Every structure is written in structure tokens, then in C-alpha cells.
């Protein structure tokens with residue numbers, strides 16, 4: 001099966017919320033995801049995460065740390081995804097060029113959006129660890 005290696009960002013703010021992004025086109029339009037994309041040859045997952053967020057949201061990430069790793073079988077490919085926790089650089093605001101909606105979600109709101117299939121268990125786990133994630137940051 002085709003392998004797709006992705007790096008994505010769990011972006012947090014100072015009010016214990018995270019940034020969810022709704023895909024605007026392709027097969028997975030309407031589903032919510034973490035900003036990110038495919039890791040290119042010669043790039044580390046962390047570098048890919050920073051590059052993709054810059055491309056998609058026109059902002060820089062700071063204080064990245066490795067949060068989770070996801071393996072998921074889609075019908076037509078296998079996804080391996082590294083998820084980094086990060087903040088947006090001071091003074092910057094995300095504006096997406098590839099999503100049709102962005103939402104900052106609190107712990108209680110986390111499962112209110114339709115996450116991509118690979119993200120559902122991840123989000124349930126992160127909801128459980130919420131306090132620790134925000135403390136660590």
C-alpha cells in the first residue's frame with residue numbers, strides 16, 4: 001500500500017485552546033485536521049511541520065515538541081503522522097490559504113468537529129491529557 005508520511009501541528013494558545021482547520025477541497029473536504037502536510041525528501045518531520053504551517057497559515061511556530069505519532073490505514077494509503085505541539089510566534093495570527101474555516105477549540109469543544117478519521121483517536125487521547133499538555137508547554 002502507498003505510504004504517506006505527514007507532519008502536523010497541534011497549535012495551542014494562551015487560553016488552553018488548540019487550532020482546528022477545516023479542509024476546503026479534495027476527497028476530505030469538510031473534515032477538520034491539524035495544519036501540516038507531507039514530509040519532503042531531506043527534511044525532518046519538525047522542519048516539514050514548520051514549513052507547512054508557514055505555507056498554509058502564513059505564520060511561524062515556536063517552541064515545538066514532539067507530542068504524538070499516529071499510524072492509520074486509509075482505504076488507499078497508509079498514513080504515518082508525527083504531531084508536534086507548538087505556539088504561534090508572538091504577534092502573528094493564522095490566516096489559512098487552504099482551509100475554509102479555522103477554530104480555536106477548548107477541551108470541552110474538541111470533539112464538536114468532524115475530525116479526519118486518522119485524528120479521531122488522537123483527539124480523544126489528547127482530550128484526556130489536556131491538562132498535562134498545557135502545563136508542559
Ligand SMILES: Nc1nc2c([nH]c(=O)n2[C@H]2C[C@H](O)[C@@H](COP(=O)(O)OP(=O)(O)OP(=O)(O)O)O2)c(=O)[nH]1
Nearest residue numbers: 004006008033034035036037038079116117118119
Ligand atoms: N495535515 C494533516 N493531514 C492529515 C491529518 N490527518 C490525516 O489523516 N491527514 C492526511 C490527509 C492527507 O491525506 C494527508 C496530508 O496530505 P496533505 O494533502 O495535507 O499534504 P500536502 O499539503 O503536502 O499536500 P500536497 O502538496 O500533496 O497536495 O494526511 C491532519 O491532522 N493534518
